[in-house]
Amino acid sequence: MSTVPRSQARRQPPVFLAELMAWIRAFGPYRWASGRLKDWGVTGRTLVIGTPYLWLVLFFLVPFIIVLKISVSDIRLGMPPYEPLLHWVEHQVVTLKINLGNYAFLFEDPLYRNAYLNSIWMAATSTFFCLLIGYPMAYGIARTSPSWRNLLLMMVMLPFWTSFLLRVYAWIGILKNNGLINNTLMALGVIDDPIVMLQTDFAVYMGIVYSYLPFMVLPLYANLEKMDLTLLEAAADLGCRPMKAFVTITLPLSIPGIVAGSMLVFIPAVGEFVIPALLGGPDSLMIGRVLWEEFFHNRDWPVASAVAIAMLVLLVGPIMILQYNQGRQAGAHR
Amino acid sequence: MVNVRPETKLEPWKDPAAEPYIRIERVTKKFGDFVAVDEVSLNIYRGEIFCLLGASGCGKTTLLRMLAGFEEPTAGRISIDGADMAGIPPYQRPVNMMFQSYALFPHMSVEQNVAFGLKQDRLPKAEIRERVAAILELVRMTGFSGRKPHQLSGGQRQRVALARSLVKQPKLLLLDEPLGALDKKLREHTQFELVNIQEKLGVTFVVVTHDQEEAMTLASRIGVMDHGKIVQVGTPSDIYEYPTSRFVADFVGSVNLFQGALVEDEPDYVRVASAELERPVYVNHGVSSPPDATVWVALRPEKIVIAREPPASLEDNCAEGVVQEIAYLGDVSVYLVKLKSGRTVRVTRPNMRRQSAAFDRITWDEQVWLSWDPSSPVVVTQ
Numbered sequence: 001m002s003t004v005p006r007s008q009a010r011r012q013p014p015v016f017l018a019e020l021m022a023w024i025r026a027f028g029p030y031r032w033a034s035g036r037l038k039d040w041g042v043t044g045r046t047l048v049i050g051t052p053y054l055w056l057v058l059f060f061l062v063p064f065i066i067v068l069k070i071s072v073s074d075i076r077l078g079m080p081p082y083e084p085l086l087h088w089v090e091h092q093v094v095t096l097k098i099n100l101g102n103y104a105f106l107f108e109d110p111l112y113r114n115a116y117l118n119s120i121w122m123a124a125t126s127t128f129f130c131l132l133i134g135y136p137m138a139y140g141i142a143r144t145s146p147s148w149r150n151l152l153l154m155m156v157m158l159p160f161w162t163s164f165l166l167r168v169y170a171w172i173g174i175l176k177n178n179g180l181i182n183n184t185l186m187a188l189g190v191i192d193d194p195i196v197m198l199q200t201d202f203a204v205y206m207g208i209v210y211s212y213l214p215f216m217v218l219p220l221y222a223n224l225e226k227m228d229l230t231l232l233e234a235a236a237d238l239g240c241r242p243m244k245a246f247v248t249i250t251l252p253l254s255i256p257g258i259v260a261g262s263m264l265v266f267i268p269a270v271g272e273f274v275i276p277a278l279l280g281g282p283d284s285l286m287i288g289r290v291l292w293e294e295f296f297h298n299r300d301w302p303v304a305s306a307v308a309i310a311m312l313v314l315l316v317g318p319i320m321i322l323q324y325n326q327g328r329q330a331g332a333h334r
Numbered sequence: 335m336v337n338v339r340p341e342t343k344l345e346p347w348k349d350p351a352a353e354p355y356i357r358i359e360r361v362t363k364k365f366g367d368f369v370a371v372d373e374v375s376l377n378i379y380r381g382e383i384f385c386l387l388g389a390s391g392c393g394k395t396t397l398l399r400m401l402a403g404f405e406e407p408t409a410g411r412i413s414i415d416g417a418d419m420a421g422i423p424p425y426q427r428p429v430n431m432m433f434q435s436y437a438l439f440p441h442m443s444v445e446q447n448v449a450f451g452l453k454q455d456r457l458p459k460a461e462i463r464e465r466v467a468a469i470l471e472l473v474r475m476t477g478f479s480g481r482k483p484h485q486l487s488g489g490q491r492q493r494v495a496l497a498r499s500l501v502k503q504p505k506l507l508l509l510d511e512p513l514g515a516l517d518k519k520l521r522e523h524t525q526f527e528l529v530n531i532q533e534k535l536g537v538t539f540v541v542v543t544h545d546q547e548e549a550m551t552l553a554s555r556i557g558v559m560d561h562g563k564i565v566q567v568g569t570p571s572d573i574y575e576y577p578t579s580r581f582v583a584d585f586v587g588s589v590n591l592f593q594g595a596l597v598e599d600e601p602d603y604v605r606v607a608s609a610e611l612e613r614p615v616y617v618n619h620g621v622s623s624p625p626d627a628t629v630w631v632a633l634r635p636e637k638i639v640i641a642r643e644p645p646a647s648l649e650d651n652c653a654e655g656v657v658q659e660i661a662y663l664g665d666v667s668v669y670l671v672k673l674k675s676g677r678t679v680r681v682t683r684p685n686m687r688r689q690s691a692a693f694d695r696i697t698w699d700e701q702v703w704l705s706w707d708p709s710s711p712v713v714v715t716q
Contacts, residue, residue: 233404234437236424238451238502248450252441 064312071305072098081301102306112290112307116314119287122201122276123269126208127216130265131258133209134216138257139250141217142224153221156214168207168278175203175279199281207275212268216261223257224250256329263322267315287311345569346379347555353416355380355538356401356506361410363396370396372562373410380505383532383539385549387586388559394542397559398508401540402431414506425454430504434511436495438483444470444494445479451502469501472531489520496528500535509541513548525551546586550574558582574634579716583632590638590679592631596623596713604713605650606631610677616650618708623715630714635682637710640669640696645705652705655679657698662689671702679704 024030037047074083074097087095106112141152159167174180175197182194197203227250235245273288280286287307294304346352354377363371371393378384386394399405400412403424412419414428430451438447445466452462470476473493483491492512499507512528513521529552532539543549549556550570557567558581566573566582577583580591592615594608599621606615606629615631623629639645645652658678659670662685669681681704687693696702 228435228437230433230435230437231439233402233424234431234433234439234498235450236404237402237429237431238498239425239454240450241425244454249439 067305067308070301071102071309072100073302074099075300075302081299099302102302103310105303106306106310111285112287112310115285115287115290116310118285119270119272119311120314122204122208122284122286123266123272126205126212126269127262127266129205129209130213130216131262134213134220134261135254135258137213138217138220138224141221142227149225156217156221159214164211165274167211168275171203171207171210171279172198175206198279199284201280201284203279204276204284204286207279208265208269208272211275212265215264215268219260219264220254220257223254223260227253256325259325260322260329263318263325267318267322270315271311346382347377352379354378355382355415356540357411357413358397359411359413361397361400361407361412363393363400363405364408369562371400371407374562374564376557376564376567378538378540380538381536382554383529383541383552385541385543385553385556386559387543387546387549387556389585390544392559393562394544394559395510398431398510398540398542401506402429402508403427428504429506429508430499430502431508432495432499432510432512434514436483436491438491438494438498440483442482443479444475444481444483444486447483447494448479448498448501451498455502465501469497472500472534473497473527489516489524492516492524496531500531500537503535504537506538506540509539511543511545512541514543514545521548522551528552550586556586558585560585575712577632577712577714579714580630580632583712583714588635588680590633590635592633592677594629594631595626596621596629599623603708606711606713610673610675611653612674613648613652614650615711616708617711617713621713621715623713627715632712632714633706633710635668635680636666636684638679638681638704638706640671640681640683641703641705642696642700644703651708651711652703653679654701654703657696657700657702660698669696669702671704 034044037043069085070082073085075081076083083097085096085098087097089095137156141149141156144152172179176182177194177196177198179198181197182191185191186194197206231249231253232242232245235249236242240248271288272286273292276284276286276289277292280289291304291307291311294300294307298304356376356378358374358376358378361371361374362369374393374397386397388394396405400407401414401419403419403422403426406420419427439450442450448466448469449462452465457465466479467476470479473496475490475493475497478486478490478494483494486494496512499509509528513524516524525548528539531537539552541549541552543552553570555567555569556573557564558573559565560581566578568576573582573586577586577589583589583591592606592608592610594606594610594615596604597607597614598605601620603619604617604621606617608615608631617631621629644654653673655671655673657669658672659668661668661670664685666682666684669683671679671681673679689695
């Protein structure tokens with residue numbers, strides 16, 4: 001009658017693991033170290049949680065503050081190429097000089113405004129095409145047999161085994177005037193002159209959609225895969241045809257997956273630098289490229305930093321949508 | 335067990351002229367090599383509550399899903415109301431189903447869930463609103479129409495699922511373990527509610543359950559299934575009092591089975607000798623069985639009288655033993671009595687008097703006599 005539920009039986013750690021843990025606990029140096037840490041109020045729990053926080057503070061927050069600082073300083077010739085914020089003046093007086101001119105400059109010069117708008121437009125368009133291609137893929141993978149499912153998921157993730165940069169370079173070989181596509185089409189006699197594809201916006205779209213497609217497919221797959229298929233049976237039972245059941249049941253239930261996938265594509269695509277630099281033409285303005293040129297060609301660090309901060313502010317909205325969406329999903333499953 | 339139906343109930347299955355509402359003819363369903371449903375033939379009549387009863391994996395749910403149209407039979411024919419259902423998709427069948435998991439749409443409110451089926455028929459909005467309100471009142475969920483399924487308790491969800499499957503006024507309602515997720519009190523209550531709704535709306539119910547008590551309470555007839563086959567069809571009392579096989583006797587209720595052989599085989603009575611009982615069993619009805627065949631005597635625990643004194647006649651239908659175990663269940667006590675042959679017999683006895691120290695009840699290790707009426711045992715041959 002009373003059999004132990006499987007989940008409970010599984011929770012017991014294997015014997016060798018328990019023995020190993022007991023051995024570690026009895027190990028002299030371990031006991032000394034953990035005792036000292038406990039004296040300072042550091043437990044295993046704070047250590048585990050604190051380490052990634054420390055990492056984020058050191059390598060995200062501190063650099064961000066440095067960039068923020070540079071963005072409000074004056075340009076100067078020399079090394080570093082900006083004025084310090086604080087000046088020591090005689091008689092124990094410190095002056096703090098904050099230059100908001102760099103931000104004002106972003107509004108004055110239409111280059112930046114156009115670059116921002118163009119970045120958002122290109123990222124949004126790419127996201128749309130990722131969704132258009134990714135949704136049927138994710139749906140197909142989620143509805144095949146489990147053995148096929150693993151193989152197909154493997155194939156979605158396989159490109160990550162090659163360097164991102166190499167894959168973008170490979171697109172040059174495919175898209176250029178004497179590249180794979182043009183040569184094939186000319187050999188078949190479909191066209192007489194090569195179609196110019198490289199160094200156009202089209203090439204940038206291709207590159208972004210190709211590179212970010214897995215980020216769309218995977219969250220969508222995770223969402224569609226856990227959907228209760230009896231809901232579709234219930235819909236059919238109540239007189240709903242399969243196509244309509246997709247629109248009224250599957251699609252609304254997959255909105256969290258759509259939002260997650262779209263944000264995961266949109267957010268990095270806005271700041272994308274490598275793809276427009278390698279595949280785009282001189283006129284495909286994206287904010288990542290402008291940033292690069294300010295830093296390395298104009299050597300105007302303060303303006304470049306202002307561009308970076310402005311981009312971050314711009315992305316706060318989408319990031320908050322993503323966070324809210326994930327929070328809501330976590331809440332719904334409780 | 336309470337039977338809520340009036341005594342003057344219709345029994346269309348006894349009327350040879352009655353046209354069955356559902357005809358299941360030699361239906362087989364295979365999944366690969368596995369035979370889930372094995373040549374089942376069954377007639378179900380209009381207005382019945384028909385229960386498919388069986389252990390998990392016996393094929394009862396597969397049979398139900400074939401009625402709903404989610405599975406196509408590998409062989410055989412299903413017709414509902416005279417129409418052959420072969421190749422008809424679920425969304426075109428005159429059937430609604432209440433799912434075991436309820437399958438409520440999580441992104442829709444109670445009202446939208448219930449209205450879903452009516453919207454598929456493109457009914458006018460006012461009529462939809464009216465019918466949804468009426469059915470929500472029937473299942474007493476009027477105040478909850480704006481809630482989402484995750485804001486409801488198990489019992490409320492179950493009532494919404496019932497409302498959703500009833501609102502289209504189907505001629506046939508399929509219920510898959512409808513009360514499985516409810517606790518005992520709520521379940522009993524809902525069972526009666528289901529029967530009342532069925533009588534009010536005149537729908538034909540086909541219910542799948544593994545719970546014999548549920549089947550006994552709800553059903554007009556029960557079909558007991560085992561390994562893809564229907565082993566017996568009958569009213570709850572037929573199934574309980576006249577099981578035709580050891581499997582049915584054992585599956586529905588508890589039973590003492592004694593293996594033996596017919597020593598006297600007359601048209602109006604039989605006498606069975608069993609090695610497990612010292613005295614023969616006398617049964618006052620005939621049995622159709624080839625001579626010398628092995629038979630089993632099935633004796634329900636509540637039909638055995640337990641007493642300290644020997645019965646009037648020691649010739650047959652009694653046994654002597656020692657009380658080994660007593661289980662006090664409140665309304666009844668279960669005695670396990672060990673006979674001289676070593677066989678343990680299960681006896682239940684209603685606790686007609688309050689248990690107290692003053693009450694001298696039969697207790698452990700006491701020598702007792704078991705006896706039963708000659709009409710009580712059932713002889714089964716398979």
